[in-house]
Amino acid sequence: MHIKYESQLREPLVYGNKDYHQVTEDILRPIETKPTRLWYIGFSIAVLLLSFGAYSVYREVTYGIGQWNLNKTIGWGWDITNFVWWVGIGHAGTLISAVLLLFRQGWRTGVNRAAEAMTIFAVMCAGQFPIFHMGRVWMAFFVMPYPNSRGPLWVNFNSPLLWDVFAISTYFTVSLLFWYSGLIPDFATVRDRAFTKLRKKLYGIAAFGWTGSTKHWQRHESLSLVLAGLSTPLVLSVHTIVSFDFATSVIPGWHTTIFPPYFVAGAIFSGFAMVQSLLIIVRKVFALEDYITIGHIDLMNKVIVLTGSIVGIAYLTELFMGWYSQNKYEGYTFWYSRAYLFSPYGWSYWGMMACNVLSPQIFWSRKMRRNVFVTFFMSIIVNIGMWFERFVIIVTSLYRDYLPSSWSVYYSPTIWEIGFYVGTFGLFFTCFFLFAKYFPVIAVAEIKYVLKRSGESFKPGMEGIEAQPLDKFVHDNAH
């Protein structure tokens, strides 16, 4: 016996007087109508950025890494900063779809599809940086262990860089499978409503012949649950392993045990911020305010203020340890290179502090959490802050370490380094625009599943049950 309605105390997950058919109509409208002028403008800009990125990468591949301003001291600069930044963004999607599924958080249904798509595109962007950093990108497959004619010369399984190869590629594959298995029933819905032969054919291929059979749904539920169970530790492992790239080295500022939890919290923080930026636009442009509600935005802002504060504690812990360890190299990195405002890169540290630690505190206020404009603005600020964080970690630790003779001159990127970064924005938004046009941006079947329990118009049905005395309620509804 399970209770059909959710308590009236809980905010509805779906607003308006909807039935199942209306849900289908609302969510599939963008797919079934012609794209707006705004979509074409946005898509063109994205493709333009992508082309600039492609040209920047072309220069890097043709003329070599010298196209970037990296040097022997600062061997990792913008490229690895951007890599870590994009991977971090890629954490929210699977966190929303997997962790929140395990914790039975009904509100994930409104946002999981778009967040998962964002994850996949962000990981695609992230992957570009280490691959093109290799220089001879045509030999990128050397990172995979396979019997070869060079010895065989195997990869080093003890190296965090190889762990990263496995972590990122597994994360990408599993996220893609999770996303697509959720999409199959929704593609079937689009297919069965198709009004042209071509649509029917293409969505028919994408839907894999889904019929909605009860047995298939039973297996689908089991699959989702186990994939969620697998993805939950996976999400945590990916940024942990990314942090190992730094933490297992002996560079002051990198060699710290706090990195794994601190990186994971930061990843969730930036990922949720990116989800906010995208969904606030999506819900407005596609008129999906009934499904991606202010309540959703509020909840995600709570995650942002929590993870932002965890990251803040981590920054302070690092500073404390920089002093408490009495290690002069650590002390120099944390107290001079980073925290001293007038050191060469002091600006990036304080930019990070302002964006990541101070400004999200605004979300302790419920009024601010539920303000769409403040949320949108803050989501951008958070992502700028998180980019600074990675830049601070990588560049301030590298440019001055043990040997003053190898201290670097001030590092700033070339136009082609910037172009590469801009290009990944192009890639990300090209993919996202295509996704928003051709894919159901909200999981239709999952919204239908929560509709009659958490929909606004179904809530009054709870009145009678809530009016019951406690004993009767327990008697009727306890398992």
Added chain:
Amino acid sequence: MAQKKFVVGCFDDEAVLFPAVKQVRTAGYKIKDVYTPFAVHGLDHALGMRETSLHTAGFIYGITGTTTAISAISWIFTKDWPLNIGGKPHFALPAWIPIIFELTVLFAAVGMVLTFCYLCQLAPGVKKHHFHKRATDDLFVMAIECTDKTNTDDLLALLKANGAVETDVQVAEEDWWFGTYDKEEKLAGQVSM
């Protein structure tokens, strides 16, 4: 390719569907399947289906991933090409844990999705008969298999009495096939009532 005759009843509310399923089953009819637009919890039990063992398959795939990773890495680093990495032990299990974990997850996830597709006979280009177009939109579609002895009129009346909003009789291909939907429309010649 075997074509069979089915009696189809469509319901627009899961609260009506559950008692109807019970009635039809008590009357002794064999429900082929109920097609629903979303996962209706408890319907599998109402139809008398057993639990899926997909998760067991997932566990086996995961264990396969773990053993693959451990055996491959240890063979490579201790037998095939023992690399001296700073004089550290060749068998460096703690350092392999990340990759062992990732391969466990990878094998389990990929294996489970492939098994899921195999069990449900899902693949790009696969076509199946659809008893009602709105089964993926807002209708719960019950398909009951007819035998020689089935009295379709009785069955249709039973469905209507239990709240079916639409009923009909269809002769349909039971299995899947590759091809176009035009072919499907020819195959699914509807029997007039």
